[in-house]
Amino acid sequence: MKKPILILPCSGIGKPFGSIARDATFRVCDELRLGKADTLCLSLLVMGDEEARNRVASSQCIVVDGCPMACSRNNVDRSAGNIVTEFKVMDLLRENRGFKPREVTFLDEDGEKLSKILADKIAAKIDELMEESE
Amino acid sequence: MKIKPKVGVVSCSGECCSLGTLSRVATRFVLEDLRYDQTVTICLPLFLAGETQEHGFAKEHPTIAVDGCGKLCAKKAITKYSNKPAAGVDVEALLKEWGVDPPKNRRILDSVELGEARRLAELLAAKVDEIQEAD
Numbered sequence: 001m002k003k004p005i006l007i008l009p010c011s012g013i014g015k016p017f018g019s020i021a022r023d024a025t026f027r028v029c030d031e032l033r034l035g036k037a038d039t040l041c042l043s044l045l046v047m048g049d050e051e052a053r054n055r056v057a058s059s060q061c062i063v064v065d066g067c068p069m070a071c072s073r074n075n076v077d078r079s080a081g082n083i084v085t086e087f088k089v090m091d092l093l094r095e096n097r098g099f100k101p102r103e104v105t106f107l108d109e110d111g112e113k114l115s116k117i118l119a120d121k122i123a124a125k126i127d128e129l130m131e132e133s134e
Numbered sequence: 135m136k137i138k139p140k141v142g143v144v145s146c147s148g149e150c151c152s153l154g155t156l157s158r159v160a161t162r163f164v165l166e167d168l169r170y171d172q173t174v175t176i177c178l179p180l181f182l183a184g185e186t187q188e189h190g191f192a193k194e195h196p197t198i199a200v201d202g203c204g205k206l207c208a209k210k211a212i213t214k215y216s217n218k219p220a221a222g223v224d225v226e227a228l229l230k231e232w233g234v235d236p237p238k239n240r241r242i243l244d245s246v247e248l249g250e251a252r253r254l255a256e257l258l259a260a261k262v263d264e265i266q267e268a269d
Binding site for chain 1: 145146147148149150154158159161162163166175176177178179180182183205207208210211239240241
């Protein structure tokens, strides 16, 4: 069985964008591509946990950032992670201008829709990466 | 009258397990409902990877670390970059103390699990009050 692709969302807690990144990641790991994708705690990685660092260095990583601070990308980069693709919720908002997510704790209707769109994009990318490595 | 600083509530939001979700939801309950005017937060990865401004967060605010598991990333991060947290909660240990299982799903909490998040949020709110009273 192929090694799961790691998805690392920022999980930002102040705005809906981090919640969308987080929610979409769980949709992919736990539903859409169960067994083909996995995640790990970004904070644990940033704290320098050796196991987390080894995992990002030896896996294909997809980073998902909610805001321009790009915490996921920057932190995976600093941990010598192997980033193969980057998704930005701000890009998703630009592509779907009609959606105005507002809620952070529990996504509202627009947040849910954006999370589904993002999850589908991530899942499609995982399929592509898996095919390439065959 | 002395103006009391807002209390920082920093959740680990750990993605590895549902305890990170519980920590995060409880933290949000405190921020947006229970102690709306008295609390602030910062994304833990931003705090960790940030510079002077981000690291100053816990120097400006007495801070509560809300950690999903015994790895205590939030507590360790605050201690490393700013000050010892004014308070901390290890949610994994707390649930054991309560005799409660971790949530089954890390994306969606059911009604019972939301009740546990609310219970945790009330405990955090009480800690916010204690910190502000002591200040």
